[in-house]
Amino acid sequence: MDERPLISHAWSTFRALAAATTRVGVTAVTFFFIGNLEAQAEGRGQPPPAIGRVPVPLPPSRPRETPAPLPEAPPLAKAEEAAPKAAEAYPALCVERLAKLGVKLEPRPAITDGLCGAQHPFRLSNLPDGIEASPAAEVGCPMAEAFARWVDEVVEPEAKTHLGLAAKTIQIGTSYQCRGQNRVSTAKLSEHAFANAVDVMGFTFDKGPPLPVKERSIDTPEGRFQAAVKSRACAYFTTVLGPGSDATHTDHLHLDLRARKGGYRVCQ
């Protein structure tokens, strides 16, 4: 048997196999490379760290959906109004202080009227020095005390100073009433709704005509009396409105004890 053709055949076979193996290898590497690029594009694969380069951090992924906006917080005043009122103790010390001033309060039943009301309202008619509140006001004790002190320490002496008269009656308009501020039903509740406000319509004296609250010139004794009792009321109440304040207070003095953050007062 001739060995040369056999060797030649074996060599040819080996070369053919080697060539085929190389083609398969290149194809496999090509498929692997393309596959890896696609994987990177889809975010499934991680590129190898580049040598000598600082990796750049990827931006945070975007949320799939934009979150719905948060509901608006209710206005502060409405939140305060909606909060249940804590039970108030009977204002025994306040009643006692008023008794020392000569003011006898008549307790009234608790007022419960939706968001309006008062746990310990009183009927206030007799004031210091024989002065009357007419008609009687229905107020809580703190308001009764502030009002009685204002009449005793301001109204009576100012009547003597400017008019030479003794105050006899404080004419009352609204005291307790369940309503919004300035009688606007959609407005924040007035302090009248909590028996914490009194509207003064005018004054009477031991002689002479009544003195209704209205726009008055301070060039007159009546005007100076009204201006004095109004401005000095700011030391007793946290809200004082009247002629010169706004269009809804041209004919009375609105006095209340609204509690505001930081002890802020309205004195106009």
Ligand SMILES: [Zn+2]
């Ligand atoms: Zn009022």
